[in-house]
Amino acid sequence: xxxxxxENCPFEFNFDPATFNVGDTVSYRVPSQFQDFPFVGxxxxxxxxxxxxxxxxxxxxESMRATRESRPVVADDQIx
Numbered sequence: 850x851x852x853x854x855x856e857n858c859p860f861e862f863n864f865d866p867a868t869f870n871v872g873d874t875v876s877y878r879v880p881s882q883f884q885d886f887p888f889v890g891x892x893x894x895x896x897x898x899x900x901x902x903x904x905x906x907x908x909x910x911e912s913m914r915a916t917r918e919s920r921p922v923v924a925d926d927q928i929x
């Protein structure tokens with residue numbers, strides 16, 4: 850993946866929900882507010898049907914529940 854300046858993206862994403870593990874970096878989205886705009890998050894918990902992720906894994910108050918799919922979806926009521 851390349852960044853906007855032509856350099857390589859500084860993140861290495863896991864897009865395979867079958868292999869999600871705590872600590873993986875994922876690209877998540879909030880389509881109800883930001884359409885398909887990508888955000889970067891880290892998986893805090895991985896469950897069968899959903900994941901808990903955070904854009905700031907050092908602050909547990911900033912965690913959000915999301916769908917478990919290649920690019921997890923966060924609902925409006927989960928945004929911190």
